[in-house]
Amino acid sequence: MKVARWLPCILVQLAAGSPCDDRYAAWVTDREAFQRKDEPRHLSGLHIVCVWKEAGRLRLEAHMNGVLEKDPLRSDLDEALSLDWGQFRNSLQGALRFTKATYEWGNFHLKQPYGIFAETGRRLRSGTEVLDAGLVLVVEGGQWFWPPVRIGYVRQLPGTPYMLETVSVQPVLFRVRGFLREEECRVIIDMAAPNMSDSDVVQTEKHYRENDTDLRTSTQARLHSSVNPLLQELDLRISNLTRVDVAHNEEVQVLRYRSKEFYAAHTDNFDPKYYENTDFIDKGHRNRLLTVFWYLTNVSKGGETLFPRADGLPPPKDMRSCERGLKVRPEVGAVILWYSLRPNGNGDPNGLHAACPVEDGEKWSANYWVWNKPRDLLISLPDADVDEEYHGEQPVTSNHVSATFRNEHPFPVYLFWKPPHQAREAFMGEISPQAAVSAQTFPLHTWHIRMGADPSSELVAVQEIADQPEQVFVLSSGSGPDEL
Template identity: 35%
Template sequence: MGKGTKPKPNGGAGSGSAKKPAPANSGGSSSLASAETLRLLWMGSAVAIAVAIAVPFTLRTLAAAPPTASTMPSSSNAAAEMAREPPRSPARCIDGWAECPRVPGADWVALAELEAAVKMAEFDAASIEACLGPTPLLSPEPVQGMHLLCVLPPPRWRRENEDEVRGGEEAGVAAMLAIFPMMERRERPSRVVMLPSLSKADDIITVLRYKLRFPSRGPKYQRPALFTEDGVRLVKAEAALGRGNRALHRLLCLEGGQWLWPPVEKGHVHIIHNLTAPGVDTRVVTVSLKPLVVEVENFLSAEESKYIIERASPHMEKSGVALKDADIGKAAKEFRTSSQYFLPTTRDPMLEKIDRRVQYLTRIPISHAEYIQVLRYNHMEHYSAHHDFFDPAAYASSPDMLASVEHGARNRLATVFFYLNNVTNDPDVTKGGGQTNFPRAATSEFPQGGPQPYDYFDCSKGLSVYPQEGKVIIFYSMLPNGQMDDFSLHGGCDVLDPSATKWSANFWLWNKPYQFNDAARKTSTAMLQQQYL
């Protein structure tokens, strides 16, 4: 209200005198007043509705619009102000400015225009064929959280109604990613992403998280990561985009941030050179896609297997279990009857060598591993079907357990299971028993995975892997997206031969570093990290 002005009387501007409100129930004139009142109320409601609709729309429009000169910082500290602001470079972002990927130097309008143009263009068939072969990586079934990225050079393109052929570099494109989401087997990629010139592989992840709509699960969870097809982690964008090394033309993005061997299909073989000995090729064979299980024969020598047994034998004691809320009060022998010992690997040259070999087999730093759990199963001893991960929902009454797994953000990722002896010398290995059984594994009867077992001691369903001295299997308790895999349910079956003993060992690897950080493991982890590109 301006200085010196007086409030107007009731009735608004221009009214000569205040109108008295009509008395209630004042006969015939009241009906006219009521009608006028209703008309005014109706008009007011209509205006309110229009405003309610228009304001959010206007705000969204303003949020999505490129900045004008009046919105740009005008002070000498403009750069500092821009750094504190949400990204303001022109963009076509799905959810507005606040959701734009925060990467430096990206002209998102030019990139979006180029992506739209390339979607309608023909791909270079030779480049796609080179990416998909000669070693296949795609699977007949989707692999949740694992994506194949074909790194292609910036495309040549032209705008509609233009004859001029342009290079992708003109739009600030450093490379084009042709993406096969979830490793699904198909002839052509289903997504194309243009990448600006970036300095860190983590910036590429930021773009992929936005473009592929990866779910955000909180700061305690692992960020997605990029790897070569052999499991070498990529930390520099230059290496990821293959600059100066066009042989590096395909990458894998794993949403869970840790390496798992691509399953491809049952019977597929990955080759690792010089793992067990110089000049020796190690075969990593897929035996199941759901759950993901691979096996490696002759991973341990006979000498190494015997050494582990001898080291652990004097210390074996009855195995315990971490009881879930529903099982509190039950005895461990209701679930398992084996014996165990956690064998420290520190200051033991042979065990430290096995540590390093496990690290290079799994591509997971040994700092993520527990000590070896050596197991002994005598006649008719077993372990009922269980998971190796710790489901937070099953330990709600245990604060210590919930804290140790960070309410699900930290958990067991993979189990490397050693078979240290042959349970039977009979050519028919089934007669000895002692197999590792996965009751929910996909089969011809249940191609999408089996149901929950009625009897957790029943080893007749799903997949069974029988003991063979020196062999290891890797089964993954987590999917590549970092979620727990319910199909990884597994058990140790009865040893059937009365005179036989089964010796085996667990090597549990977590998705985050474990508490054992002795000097040897730190050194081994550093050796692996030196291979990062």
């Protein structure tokens, strides 16, 4: 059995306040926002941490489990900053006092290492980066997790034109209006329409059902990103939304609900207790982290997405009923995002959801699932705990790049991504004067800066991404279409 090699940390009584006092409000949630009485009133495994240097020592303050505390945890990490990354991580973990053993699944060697992130969602890779960031989010489950803050909270997504609106705290549920353009919705529907078949239900090995139509009556088509440049663009756009690498994304499942068609309440993640063979989900530690659900049409009446455990309601007795719970009405171009796992990697039963019957019209929508581990690649994460990697004999290093484009012109410019081997450019957003936009990308990807939001507008600059984890490009009067 592996024993965590924590370095000693000294608990101290620090002076009231920290350099992050004015930054916490965007990340912590008031305990009163958690309405359920049958589970802890916090975000298990998400810690809002401030790290700074003072009087020759490295100080730490933490609001544990994403909740604003009157007396946050305070600690002195001593000289941990001078240690190597593995030792620094162990020292930080010791100060926050958490372990991998957060659930009854066992096999914790299969659980991925915890992650440390800047406020932009960028994964940090050294103690120096943590100190430079000051405020960081520590996520025990290993992948970025958007804190809900409170119902109605609206967050401008860094590096995008999109606004992330909190719809619910339990479940953690967000909405982004206008994420898809109407013409994009029509293209997706046209691609899927000739390939529709009856929707099935993933049967559990211990609860097999003969008839799927008892639970689900829609039709569906799966579309792999390779079939169309638009889907490749959406892969990248959703990765920017979730702050999770594209390699974690499952192919999109387009859905059509006609009159009276529905899907009974269910969760999207796989609970190991319902399966005899759990190797395909690493005994539970490889799972669907979140769902980005696309609304491709409006619906005149019915067709809402229902969350029956929202607002502190008890588990529903009838999984087909749409009478109680939080309903999200279909709105063409909008997406909703909810987490099926808690920040510590455990399943979240509050992610239970249903598709209410369509009463008037036809509903087109799509499931887009993001996993907590890569779907097809064996990756050794850059923040892997000492001697711990993803399973696989020959893991490879992730080459994900965070690119920032800064506009020093007195006028706005427009950022486009040029998909590999495709003529069509993908519009990614406006860069205001003296402002910057960040994007998740990969080495050898090409980005275009144009004078207008149309891909036929004047080309100002072209930038190819190098093989470095962080890159900043400044657009100034000396830049031309050959270099940035």
